Amino acid sequence: MSTYTKVLTAIDLTEEAPQVLNRAIEVCKAHNAELMLCHVVEPVGYAYGGDIPMDLTELQDQLDAxxxxxxxxxxxxxxxxxxxxxxxxxxxxxxxxxxAEERKVDLIVVGSHGRRGIQLLLGSTANGVLHGAKCDVLAVRIT
Structure with missing residues:
Protein backbone atom coordinates (compact mmCIF):
# COMPACT_ATOMS: atom_id res chain seq x y z
CA MET A 1 0.00 0.00 0.00
CA SER A 2 1.25 3.47 -0.87
CA THR A 3 2.03 5.98 1.80
CA TYR A 4 0.38 9.32 1.25
CA THR A 5 1.90 12.53 2.57
CA LYS A 6 -0.38 15.19 1.04
CA VAL A 7 -4.08 14.68 0.44
CA LEU A 8 -6.09 17.22 -1.55
CA THR A 9 -9.80 16.97 -0.80
CA ALA A 10 -12.09 18.67 -3.29
CA ILE A 11 -15.49 19.39 -1.80
CA ASP A 12 -18.55 21.00 -3.33
CA LEU A 13 -19.82 22.60 -0.10
CA THR A 14 -23.19 20.83 -0.28
CA GLU A 15 -24.70 18.70 2.47
CA GLU A 16 -22.74 15.78 0.97
CA ALA A 17 -19.32 17.37 1.58
CA PRO A 18 -18.87 15.87 5.07
CA GLN A 19 -18.98 12.32 3.62
CA VAL A 20 -16.04 13.12 1.37
CA LEU A 21 -14.17 15.07 4.02
CA ASN A 22 -14.60 12.35 6.65
CA ARG A 23 -13.11 9.75 4.31
CA ALA A 24 -10.18 12.05 3.55
CA ILE A 25 -9.60 12.57 7.27
CA GLU A 26 -9.53 8.79 7.80
CA VAL A 27 -6.89 8.42 5.07
CA CYS A 28 -4.82 11.27 6.50
CA LYS A 29 -4.89 9.74 9.97
CA ALA A 30 -3.92 6.32 8.64
CA HIS A 31 -0.96 7.76 6.72
CA ASN A 32 -0.10 10.70 8.98
CA ALA A 33 -0.69 12.88 5.91
CA GLU A 34 -1.27 16.59 5.50
CA LEU A 35 -4.88 17.48 4.62
CA MET A 36 -5.71 20.20 2.10
CA LEU A 37 -9.22 21.36 1.29
CA CYS A 38 -10.26 22.93 -1.96
CA HIS A 39 -13.42 24.21 -3.56
CA VAL A 40 -13.64 25.38 -7.14
CA VAL A 41 -16.15 28.10 -7.94
CA GLU A 42 -17.18 27.96 -11.56
CA PRO A 43 -17.16 31.34 -13.30
CA VAL A 44 -20.63 32.88 -13.36
CA GLY A 45 -20.26 33.48 -17.09
CA TYR A 46 -20.17 29.68 -17.67
CA ALA A 47 -23.71 29.34 -16.35
CA TYR A 48 -25.00 31.89 -18.84
CA GLY A 49 -22.74 31.01 -21.73
CA GLY A 50 -21.31 34.51 -21.71
CA ASP A 51 -24.51 35.80 -23.34
CA ILE A 52 -25.47 38.30 -20.66
CA PRO A 53 -24.25 41.80 -21.54
CA MET A 54 -23.59 42.87 -17.96
CA ASP A 55 -20.76 42.91 -15.44
CA LEU A 56 -21.00 39.83 -13.23
CA THR A 57 -17.91 40.69 -11.16
CA GLU A 58 -19.85 41.55 -8.01
CA LEU A 59 -21.83 38.32 -8.16
CA GLN A 60 -18.62 36.33 -8.72
CA ASP A 61 -16.99 38.07 -5.75
CA GLN A 62 -19.99 37.20 -3.55
CA LEU A 63 -19.81 33.54 -4.58
CA ASP A 64 -16.06 33.47 -3.88
CA ALA A 65 -16.52 35.05 -0.44
CA ALA A 100 -2.50 18.77 -7.13
CA GLU A 101 0.57 19.35 -9.28
CA GLU A 102 1.49 22.70 -7.71
CA ARG A 103 1.17 21.35 -4.18
CA LYS A 104 2.81 18.00 -5.00
CA VAL A 105 -0.19 16.02 -3.79
CA ASP A 106 -0.09 12.22 -3.80
CA LEU A 107 -3.83 11.64 -3.37
CA ILE A 108 -6.91 13.54 -4.49
CA VAL A 109 -10.20 12.75 -2.72
CA VAL A 110 -13.46 13.64 -4.50
CA GLY A 111 -17.10 12.68 -4.15
CA SER A 112 -18.88 10.55 -6.73
CA HIS A 113 -22.59 10.07 -7.16
CA GLY A 114 -22.14 6.75 -8.97
CA ARG A 115 -23.90 7.92 -12.11
CA ARG A 116 -25.14 5.42 -14.66
CA GLY A 117 -26.51 5.49 -18.16
CA ILE A 118 -26.78 8.86 -19.87
CA GLN A 119 -25.50 10.70 -16.80
CA LEU A 120 -22.30 8.67 -17.00
CA LEU A 121 -21.88 9.57 -20.67
CA LEU A 122 -22.26 13.25 -19.86
CA GLY A 123 -19.46 12.96 -17.35
CA SER A 124 -18.89 14.24 -13.85
CA THR A 125 -16.28 16.15 -11.93
CA ALA A 126 -15.02 12.95 -10.29
CA ASN A 127 -14.64 11.29 -13.68
CA GLY A 128 -12.79 14.30 -15.08
CA VAL A 129 -10.45 14.39 -12.09
CA LEU A 130 -9.77 10.66 -12.33
CA HIS A 131 -8.88 10.70 -16.01
CA GLY A 132 -6.47 13.62 -15.88
CA ALA A 133 -4.77 13.19 -12.53
CA LYS A 134 -1.07 12.43 -12.23
CA CYS A 135 -1.54 10.96 -8.74
CA ASP A 136 -3.95 8.54 -7.08
CA VAL A 137 -7.61 9.51 -6.87
CA LEU A 138 -10.08 8.25 -4.29
CA ALA A 139 -13.68 8.67 -5.42
CA VAL A 140 -15.93 8.51 -2.37
CA ARG A 141 -19.36 7.17 -3.23
CA ILE A 142 -22.01 9.59 -2.01
CA THR A 143 -24.92 7.79 -0.38
Whole structure:
Protein backbone atom coordinates (compact mmCIF):
# COMPACT_ATOMS: atom_id res chain seq x y z
CA MET A 1 0.00 0.00 0.00
CA SER A 2 1.25 3.47 -0.87
CA THR A 3 2.03 5.98 1.80
CA TYR A 4 0.38 9.32 1.25
CA THR A 5 1.90 12.53 2.57
CA LYS A 6 -0.38 15.19 1.04
CA VAL A 7 -4.08 14.68 0.44
CA LEU A 8 -6.09 17.22 -1.55
CA THR A 9 -9.80 16.97 -0.80
CA ALA A 10 -12.09 18.67 -3.29
CA ILE A 11 -15.49 19.39 -1.80
CA ASP A 12 -18.55 21.00 -3.33
CA LEU A 13 -19.82 22.60 -0.10
CA THR A 14 -23.19 20.83 -0.28
CA GLU A 15 -24.70 18.70 2.47
CA GLU A 16 -22.74 15.78 0.97
CA ALA A 17 -19.32 17.37 1.58
CA PRO A 18 -18.87 15.87 5.07
CA GLN A 19 -18.98 12.32 3.62
CA VAL A 20 -16.04 13.12 1.37
CA LEU A 21 -14.17 15.07 4.02
CA ASN A 22 -14.60 12.35 6.65
CA ARG A 23 -13.11 9.75 4.31
CA ALA A 24 -10.18 12.05 3.55
CA ILE A 25 -9.60 12.57 7.27
CA GLU A 26 -9.53 8.79 7.80
CA VAL A 27 -6.89 8.42 5.07
CA CYS A 28 -4.82 11.27 6.50
CA LYS A 29 -4.89 9.74 9.97
CA ALA A 30 -3.92 6.32 8.64
CA HIS A 31 -0.96 7.76 6.72
CA ASN A 32 -0.10 10.70 8.98
CA ALA A 33 -0.69 12.88 5.91
CA GLU A 34 -1.27 16.59 5.50
CA LEU A 35 -4.88 17.48 4.62
CA MET A 36 -5.71 20.20 2.10
CA LEU A 37 -9.22 21.36 1.29
CA CYS A 38 -10.26 22.93 -1.96
CA HIS A 39 -13.42 24.21 -3.56
CA VAL A 40 -13.64 25.38 -7.14
CA VAL A 41 -16.15 28.10 -7.94
CA GLU A 42 -17.18 27.96 -11.56
CA PRO A 43 -17.16 31.34 -13.30
CA VAL A 44 -20.63 32.88 -13.36
CA GLY A 45 -20.26 33.48 -17.09
CA TYR A 46 -20.17 29.68 -17.67
CA ALA A 47 -23.71 29.34 -16.35
CA TYR A 48 -25.00 31.89 -18.84
CA GLY A 49 -22.74 31.01 -21.73
CA GLY A 50 -21.31 34.51 -21.71
CA ASP A 51 -24.51 35.80 -23.34
CA ILE A 52 -25.47 38.30 -20.66
CA PRO A 53 -24.25 41.80 -21.54
CA MET A 54 -23.59 42.87 -17.96
CA ASP A 55 -20.76 42.91 -15.44
CA LEU A 56 -21.00 39.83 -13.23
CA THR A 57 -17.91 40.69 -11.16
CA GLU A 58 -19.85 41.55 -8.01
CA LEU A 59 -21.83 38.32 -8.16
CA GLN A 60 -18.62 36.33 -8.72
CA ASP A 61 -16.99 38.07 -5.75
CA GLN A 62 -19.99 37.20 -3.55
CA LEU A 63 -19.81 33.54 -4.58
CA ASP A 64 -16.06 33.47 -3.88
CA ALA A 65 -16.52 35.05 -0.44
CA UNK A 66 -19.32 32.64 0.50
CA UNK A 67 -17.19 29.66 -0.59
CA UNK A 68 -14.20 30.91 1.43
CA UNK A 69 -16.38 31.31 4.51
CA UNK A 70 -17.83 27.79 4.19
CA UNK A 71 -14.43 26.23 3.52
CA UNK A 72 -13.00 28.12 6.49
CA UNK A 73 -15.73 26.63 8.70
CA UNK A 74 -14.74 23.12 7.62
CA UNK A 75 -11.07 24.00 8.08
CA UNK A 76 -11.55 25.26 11.62
CA UNK A 77 -13.73 22.28 12.54
CA UNK A 78 -11.08 19.82 11.34
CA UNK A 79 -7.86 21.67 12.16
CA UNK A 80 -6.86 22.51 8.58
CA UNK A 81 -4.58 25.55 8.38
CA UNK A 82 -5.66 28.56 6.32
CA UNK A 83 -2.83 27.97 3.86
CA UNK A 84 -4.33 24.53 3.15
CA UNK A 85 -7.81 25.93 2.44
CA UNK A 86 -7.99 26.84 -1.21
CA UNK A 87 -10.86 28.47 -3.08
CA UNK A 88 -10.21 29.02 -6.76
CA UNK A 89 -12.24 29.93 -9.82
CA UNK A 90 -12.33 27.86 -12.99
CA UNK A 91 -13.30 24.47 -14.33
CA UNK A 92 -13.26 22.04 -11.39
CA UNK A 93 -11.30 19.25 -13.10
CA UNK A 94 -8.62 21.60 -14.44
CA UNK A 95 -8.22 23.50 -11.19
CA UNK A 96 -8.01 20.32 -9.10
CA UNK A 97 -5.33 18.93 -11.42
CA UNK A 98 -3.41 22.23 -11.30
CA UNK A 99 -3.55 22.41 -7.50
CA ALA A 100 -2.50 18.77 -7.13
CA GLU A 101 0.57 19.35 -9.28
CA GLU A 102 1.49 22.70 -7.71
CA ARG A 103 1.17 21.35 -4.18
CA LYS A 104 2.81 18.00 -5.00
CA VAL A 105 -0.19 16.02 -3.79
CA ASP A 106 -0.09 12.22 -3.80
CA LEU A 107 -3.83 11.64 -3.37
CA ILE A 108 -6.91 13.54 -4.49
CA VAL A 109 -10.20 12.75 -2.72
CA VAL A 110 -13.46 13.64 -4.50
CA GLY A 111 -17.10 12.68 -4.15
CA SER A 112 -18.88 10.55 -6.73
CA HIS A 113 -22.59 10.07 -7.16
CA GLY A 114 -22.14 6.75 -8.97
CA ARG A 115 -23.90 7.92 -12.11
CA ARG A 116 -25.14 5.42 -14.66
CA GLY A 117 -26.51 5.49 -18.16
CA ILE A 118 -26.78 8.86 -19.87
CA GLN A 119 -25.50 10.70 -16.80
CA LEU A 120 -22.30 8.67 -17.00
CA LEU A 121 -21.88 9.57 -20.67
CA LEU A 122 -22.26 13.25 -19.86
CA GLY A 123 -19.46 12.96 -17.35
CA SER A 124 -18.89 14.24 -13.85
CA THR A 125 -16.28 16.15 -11.93
CA ALA A 126 -15.02 12.95 -10.29
CA ASN A 127 -14.64 11.29 -13.68
CA GLY A 128 -12.79 14.30 -15.08
CA VAL A 129 -10.45 14.39 -12.09
CA LEU A 130 -9.77 10.66 -12.33
CA HIS A 131 -8.88 10.70 -16.01
CA GLY A 132 -6.47 13.62 -15.88
CA ALA A 133 -4.77 13.19 -12.53
CA LYS A 134 -1.07 12.43 -12.23
CA CYS A 135 -1.54 10.96 -8.74
CA ASP A 136 -3.95 8.54 -7.08
CA VAL A 137 -7.61 9.51 -6.87
CA LEU A 138 -10.08 8.25 -4.29
CA ALA A 139 -13.68 8.67 -5.42
CA VAL A 140 -15.93 8.51 -2.37
CA ARG A 141 -19.36 7.17 -3.23
CA ILE A 142 -22.01 9.59 -2.01
CA THR A 143 -24.92 7.79 -0.38
Missing amino acids: AAKEQLDNYGKRHGVSEENQIVTVGRPESEIHRL
